[in-house]
Amino acid sequence: MCRWLAYTGNPVQLETVLFRAKHSLIDQSLHSRLGQTTTNGDGFGIGWYGRPTDIPFRYRCMQPAWSDRNLREAARAIHSPLFVAHIRAATDTPAQETNCHPFRYGRWLFVHNGLVRNYPAVRRExxxxxxxxxxxxxxxxxxSEVLFFLALTFGLELTPVTALERMVAFVEATGRKNGVEQPLNMTVCATDGEQIIAVRYSSERESRSLFHSSSFHHLRELYPHDSRIAAAGDDAFLVLSEPLVDLPGWWEEIPESTAVVARGGEIEQYAFNPHLG
Incomplete structure (x- = not known):
């Protein structure tokens, strides 16, 4: 499948998490530990904000992330207070730039790991x-892009978690109507530049891995000499498919069927209950 991460906090170089960490996202593109596929080489993308009210920037490419020299230059140059990054392992659709995440609509960015099972049978509906x-x-x-636009249809811009619940319920109902027993597996992230919404969910309750950072204030006390933690600030937050470094106390696994919302230094968890109402 795919690997992704999202960050919010003090502006930092994208290079910090894309390249410098021991198990950076670029390393995961070749040596994923927790993914369904070890290699994620069917394209990549990054999306970032200058200011929360701006339309986000994107850079997407159908080449493997590890071989793109421009990505390394861009990651060194870009400082952002909120960004997402995604490396792709294609399932039923081709490797092309328009299929690379993040997807964008207005101020919103969206990334997904997982699949809609038997997608060709339900795609039109x-x-x-x-x-x-x-x-x-x-x-x-x-x-993945269809999931994003369904979420927008169901009200992502107004009530993000509820819209994602309604989107999932619709996909599951459509799949089961067409004979797909376990229609959906996903971890997703949606952001409008002011908040990050991440969800771990699957129809079979065996979702792809998803973690978030512990309190950066707590991490600074545990690791006072780590410059990366100090630079991010006490209100920083990372959510990601698999950990970037192996340090005790740094990561918390997001439970099955859970939504996490990070906004302005506040982190909240909700039970994720798909429904059409």
Whole structure:
């Protein structure tokens, strides 16, 4: 499958998490420890904000992340208070730039790890449920992008967690109507530059791995000489498919069927209960 991460806190170089960490996202593109596939080489993307109210920037490429020299230059140059990054292992759709995450609509970015099972059988019905005014913004052919635009259809910009619950319920109902017993497996992240919403969920209750950082204030007390922690600030937050470094107390696994919302230094967890109401 795929690997992804999202960060919010003091502005930091993207290079810090993409390249410098022992088990950085670039290392995970070649040597994933917890993913369904060891290698994630079917494209990559980064999305970042200058200010929360700005339309986010993106850089996407269909080449493997480890071989893109421009990515290393960009990651060294870009400092951002909120960014997402994704490395792709394709399932049913081709490796092409428009299929690389993050997907973008207005101020929103979206990344996904997992799959809609038997996607070709349900694709048309899922796409027809997307609001007509959103449909022209779909660029690629992935199930992930359709999940994003379904979430927008169900109100992502107003009530993010509820919209994601409604999106999942609709996908599951559509899949089961078409004979798919366990329609959806996902970890997803959506952000508008002011908040990060991350969800770990699957129809079979065996979701892909997902972790978030412990309190950076606590981490600074545990590791007072680590410059990366000091630079990020006490309100920093990371959510990611697998840990970047092996340090005790740094990571907490997000439970199955859980949504995490990080905003302004506050982190909240909610039970994730798909429903159409």
């Amino acid at each position: 899922l796409m027809m449920a997307i609001k007509p005014e959103l449909f022209p913004s779909i660029e690629g052919s992935t199930d």
